[in-house]
Amino acid sequence: MRIASSRYLAALVGVAALAAASQTSFATVTAPPDCGDCVKDYKIGDYCDVTITSNSADPGLVVHTDIFNSVYGKEFSLSDGECKTFKLFSIWTDETYVNGDDTAPKNITVNLGFANPLVNAELDGETVGVKTFLGILQYGQVTWGAPVVIDLPGDRNFTVSLSDAPFNKGLFGLNEGECFGADICVTICQNSSVCDEGGGDVPEPASLSVLGLGAAALLARRRRR
Ligand SMILES: [Ca+2]
Numbered sequence: 001m002r003i004a005s006s007r008y009l010a011a012l013v014g015v016a017a018l019a020a021a022s023q024t025s026f027a028t029v030t031a032p033p034d035c036g037d038c039v040k041d042y043k044i045g046d047y048c049d050v051t052i053t054s055n056s057a058d059p060g061l062v063v064h065t066d067i068f069n070s071v072y073g074k075e076f077s078l079s080d081g082e083c084k085t086f087k088l089f090s091i092w093t094d095e096t097y098v099n100g101d102d103t104a105p106k107n108i109t110v111n112l113g114f115a116n117p118l119v120n121a122e123l124d125g126e127t128v129g130v131k132t133f134l135g136i137l138q139y140g141q142v143t144w145g146a147p148v149v150i151d152l153p154g155d156r157n158f159t160v161s162l163s164d165a166p167f168n169k170g171l172f173g174l175n176e177g178e179c180f181g182a183d184i185c186v187t188i189c190q191n192s193s194v195c196d197e198g199g200g201d202v203p204e205p206a207s208l209s210v211l212g213l214g215a216a217a218l219l220a221r222r223r224r225r
């Protein structure tokens with residue numbers, strides 16, 4: 001009786017080891033579908049996909065923008081937790097002095113269209129003329145609202161944000177013109193992702209237990225011999 005029970009115990013230990021071994025080997029061969037941390041490709045759209053709307057006439061500080069040519073069709077890849085930053089556009093004013101009308105904030109909107117994934121990020125901000133110390137220091141300022149989070153279930157989740165900046169700083173007036181403007185950068189960060197490939201070959205828990213039962217039967221037959 002004692003021998004039988006110890007054999008039974010040995011068989012059980014064997015089955016457990018086999019099941020654990022089979023589970024481990026399957027898990028290392030193929031990753032589950034929601035493994036995360038996948039490298040995803042990004043591509044910015046073309047000329048028509050990237051637009052900026054800003055204050056183009058008085059009242060308010062009249063600003064001009066110019067999108068960098070290197071932006072169109074730009075391609076890069078990100079894994080989870082990784083960010084990509086690059087210059088998106090320049091901003092400047094041709095006004096020479098921050099008057100009363102210029103200190104009222106005006107809306108600025110950037111529409112950043114992606115070709116991959118096929119989505120649009122709309123980023124809103126404000127431009128304003130700033131005059132400090134009795135007009136000694138003057139400049140324009142662009143400030144952006146909250147970053148835009150784009151969630152694509154089953155694919156990826158990423159954040160798009162733009163950099164705040166002062167521009168056309170001057171003493172007793174503004175240093176007007178594009179040369180004294182500022183470059184605005186965009187930062188794209190991948191928060192999470194779902195892998196494209198894999199997931200089809202992972203055994204279900206049910207089939208794993210079938211595997212375990214098969215091993216048990218095999219062991220029992222061996223013990224009977
Ligand atoms: Ca003005």
Ligand SMILES: [Ca+2]
Nearest residue numbers: 095097098099
């Ligand atoms: Ca002015």
